[in-house]
Amino acid sequence: MEAAASSKVIHHTNHLSASRVPISSHKPSLSFISTKKSRHISQNVAIKASSKSDNVGKTFCTTGVWTFDQTVSDTPSQLTHEKVGVVLLNLGGPETLHDVQPFLFNLFADPDIIRLPRLFQFLQRPLAQLISVLRAPKSKEGYAAIGGGSPLRRITNEQAQALKTALESKKLQANVYVAMRYWYPFTEEAVHQIKKDGITKLVVLPLYPQYSISTSGSSISLLQSIFREDSYLSRLPVSIIKSWYQRQGYINSMANLIEKELQSFSKPEEVMIFFSAHGVPVTYVEDAGDPYRDQMEECISLIMQELKARGIGNNHTLAYQSRVGPVQWLKPYTDKVLVELGQKGVKNLLAVPVSFVSEHIETLEEIDMEYRELALESGIENWGRVPALGCTSSFISDLADAVIEALPLATAISPENSTKKSMSQESDTDIVRYVLKLFFGSFVAFTFLFFPKLISTFKNYL
Structure with missing residues (x-):
């Protein structure tokens, strides 16, 4: 999870570590959360990763070569009239050094990454801004060391195209979308394209084998929140694969x-x-x-x-x-x-x-x-x-099987009745929040103004 981008943010496109390094050569390595950020909605989120296919079922990705077994079972007949979509959830990562600080802000502004007590949740975004500004210089060094940005978007696009090809080889036509949690293409962009394409059944597939609140959980929560607030999407049958490490x-x-x-x-x-x-x-x-x-x-x-x-x-x-x-x-x-x-x-x-x-x-x-x-x-x-799985043929083929198995389980995400209740509860605390925010903000500003050494101390904890 590039959330380590939060802890140790850095990438590297020349992967040589799979080979042995002698010492002589080295002198002492099912839910959805809404955000308030305004985001540009891309009109072209469907995956068009660069890969080549020939007529014998081979696909060549830049991360490797893989081939699918063509002897596969037919897709259930009841799916033939459906317009199937698959959305791949991933963390996202800054593609340039200029992207690092805003990416870190998006990361730390997520309440599933920094879990504050309810009374202090109004401090989430100010705290995220402070941490992202302090961490950005160190994180930029890391990304510079691996080529100046994260390769995650490119690789995830390749996996999406590979999965689409694998599904086709298993007699299932599907649109595959990429939804990143903290950088482009954002989840909102993928959702916009899903609606535009008129998808009638959707499988949600996090690219994290094991489930965690801070990875799959956060992405799924955001997706659910968006769906529940939309009349069309709230009726769309959705199947969520929460984890698949045991496959x-x-x-x-x-x-x-x-x-x-x-x-x-x-x-x-x-x-x-x-x-x-x-x-x-x-x-x-x-x-x-x-x-x-x-x-x-x-x-x-x-x-x-x-x-x-x-x-x-x-x-x-x-x-x-x-x-x-x-x-x-x-x-x-x-x-x-x-x-x-x-x-x-x-x-x-x-x-x-x-x-x-x-x-x-x-x-x-x-x-x-x-x-x-x-x-x-x-x-x-x-x-x-060991290199990451990437577009390994057996891995992609198994993801395709997981999608096919999940389709019959798709159900609509119904709106939650608790929305109005939670909104009224929040309004009851508006005055308390205002007072606390005013007091806390003044205190922090005063502290950092008159005790600048505290800034260095705070940075050491990040």
């Missing part, structure tokens, strides 16, 4: 990549398989009931079971990366574990970014640069990294 196609695809990368080591059986997942604050799991940690642990178990069935019994471990701020995040932390493994004498390590299906800031900069350097400095001699 055998995904498990097999991950196992294939790991098995292939292990062969790049001189002694594959001695390699430690190091799963690194994006972290979330502990309060999300313990207080808000986020299933992310349980799903991640189950996912790792399923992948290792598949590898064991193939005769691969390497040791493995799981750690969490991309924490930010003074709060406690899921442990163990990736950087801490890397140091510990080096101290324990581990010499060969294969990093596996298990919560990402596209290359982005957290894989290209944080893992490939920061963590690789830390690992080598800690005594690990040979470093490898």
